[in-house]
Amino acid sequence: MDTQFDVIIAGGGMVGATLAAALGHSSLRIALIESSEPDAFTPEQPHDLRVSAVSIASQRMFEAIGAWEAMRKMRACPYRQMLVWDGEKGGQTLFDSGELYQPVLGHIIENRVIQLAVVEVAKRLDNITWLSPERVEHLEQHDSTVSVRLISGTQLQARVLVGADGANSSVRRLSDIGIDKHPYDQHALVATVETALPQQDITWQRYVPSGPQAFLPLSGQHGSLVWYHTPDTVAELEALSDDALRDAIVDAFPERLGEIVAVQNRGSFPLIKSHAHCYLAGRVVLIGDAAHTIHPQAGQGVNLGLMDAAQLAEQLLQQHSQGRDIGHHAALRRYERARRGYNQLMISSMDAFYYAFRESSPPLQLARSLALTAADRIMPVKRFTMAYAMGLSGDLPQLAQGKLPT
Numbered sequence: 001m002d003t004q005f006d007v008i009i010a011g012g013g014m015v016g017a018t019l020a021a022a023l024g025h026s027s028l029r030i031a032l033i034e035s036s037e038p039d040a041f042t043p044e045q046p047h048d049l050r051v052s053a054v055s056i057a058s059q060r061m062f063e064a065i066g067a068w069e070a071m072r073k074m075r076a077c078p079y080r081q082m083l084v085w086d087g088e089k090g091g092q093t094l095f096d097s098g099e100l101y102q103p104v105l106g107h108i109i110e111n112r113v114i115q116l117a118v119v120e121v122a123k124r125l126d127n128i129t130w131l132s133p134e135r136v137e138h139l140e141q142h143d144s145t146v147s148v149r150l151i152s153g154t155q156l157q158a159r160v161l162v163g164a165d166g167a168n169s170s171v172r173r174l175s176d177i178g179i180d181k182h183p184y185d186q187h188a189l190v191a192t193v194e195t196a197l198p199q200q201d202i203t204w205q206r207y208v209p210s211g212p213q214a215f216l217p218l219s220g221q222h223g224s225l226v227w228y229h230t231p232d233t234v235a236e237l238e239a240l241s242d243d244a245l246r247d248a249i250v251d252a253f254p255e256r257l258g259e260i261v262a263v264q265n266r267g268s269f270p271l272i273k274s275h276a277h278c279y280l281a282g283r284v285v286l287i288g289d290a291a292h293t294i295h296p297q298a299g300q301g302v303n304l305g306l307m308d309a310a311q312l313a314e315q316l317l318q319q320h321s322q323g324r325d326i327g328h329h330a331a332l333r334r335y336e337r338a339r340r341g342y343n344q345l346m347i348s349s350m351d352a353f354y355y356a357f358r359e360s361s362p363p364l365q366l367a368r369s370l371a372l373t374a375a376d377r378i379m380p381v382k383r384f385t386m387a388y389a390m391g392l393s394g395d396l397p398q399l400a401q402g403k404l405p406t
């Protein structure tokens with residue numbers, strides 16, 4: 001096996017595999033290292049517990065790398081509307097894709113389906129070497145290269161090492177990149193349910209003092225429910241029998257959910273905001289959850305990570321096409337400058353939502369209800385918010401415009 005590469009990507013999850021596929025259409029030689037091979041898909045399989053709201057910008061990236069059709073054919077549920085309301089005072093905003101002249105606002109897709117489709121593309125490209133199950137165990141930086149030792153003992157060298165290995169990134173730790181971490185006093189209970197009512201073209205979220213309650217549509221009459229609550233309550237809910245959990249959901253969730261035919265799957269997640277002190281150290285660069293995690297209430301985590309991948313791909317390919325060192329500090333810094341501020345803004349916005357909706361003082365309750373009503377009625381504000389959430393505003397990297405970077 002060749003051990004010399006231009007780029008080594010540690011982590012073949014949704015973000016790392018997308019970066020590999022975006023770079024794989026060039027002449028760069030890439031190694032993609034993933035610690036666990038994803039299970040194959042069959043249509044009879046129950047829905048994966050972990051799902052993502054995929055923005056239009058992310059959809060365009062998947063189209064550009066050639067993964068979108070495979071995802072759609074496996075399982076993806078488009079939604080046209082998004083309703084957000086205050087459960088106490090009743091103010092609400094309804095976002096409709098028609099207001100932005102788009103057919104949909106986004107798609108809800110299982111994480112495993114996204115990963116499988118993108119990894120399939122990466123595996124088909126001749127210049128990508130897929131190494132799984134493998135993990136980076138040790139790394140060493142030199143003047144013009146970085147070498148890594150994998151858990152199997154294999155040694156690899158490249159001009160750039162990308163850490164796309166998730167929130168507990170080994171690459172970040174081995175590179176001594178510090179991180180600010182703040183756990184929220186809230187966990188998320190996620191349950192896949194079958195509902196009596198069809199409600200497949202809308203995603204909704206109600207805010208109550210204990211935390212948001214959300215419905216994300218899945219194929220068939222299925223949905224993914226996210227119930228944010230204190231860590232203790234989430235642990236109690238998770239331990240209930242299927243029937244007891246179904247009753248608890250029907251009692252607590254808004255009436256519009258209707259009857260639940262069955263609870264098919266459940267799990268819980270701690271919620272942590274984190275931001276790496278910097279995105280690079282020498283020839284090592286971080287993307288996705290390895291660099292930042294945010295409160296998932298607006299479903300933006302993986303969309304931010306994919307935007308990192310798009311921006312980094314563009315930067316690396318620009319250097320490469322000009323015959324320059326792809327690991328040159330100035331080039332990697334351009335990536336960091338383009339992404340870090342934007343990601344920080346998103347982390348802070350989710351923080352502001354978290355605290356604003358937890359506060360139960362009457363004046364604040366009234367203010368946030370009025371804000372939701374105003375956001376619904378003032379069309380320029382509404383369009384701006386929608387475009388932001390769909391990843392259609394600002395200076396987009398080529399991949400997010402649906403073009404392979406050159």
Ligand SMILES: Cc1cc2nc3c(=O)[nH]c(=O)nc-3n(C[C@H](O)[C@H](O)[C@H](O)COP(=O)(O)OP(=O)(O)OC[C@H]3O[C@@H](n4cnc5c(N)ncnc54)[C@H](O)[C@@H]3O)c2cc1C
Pocket residue numbers: 010011012013014015016033034035036051052053054134135136164165166167169170171188190269270287288289290296298299300301302303304305
């Ligand atoms: C409850 C909840 C709901 C969410 N909902 C949404 C949503 O609706 N929309 C959204 O955009 N985001 C959502 N997110 C966030 C989203 O899941 C993450 O942002 C996303 O998974 C990050 O992708 P990633 O590829 O960066 O990291 P990961 O998905 O963590 O992938 C990292 C990959 O690296 C591999 N790996 C780990 N260590 C190593 C190693 N040492 N060597 C090699 N490989 C390694 C892992 O096996 C994995 O495949 C949600 C998060 C939570 C907790």
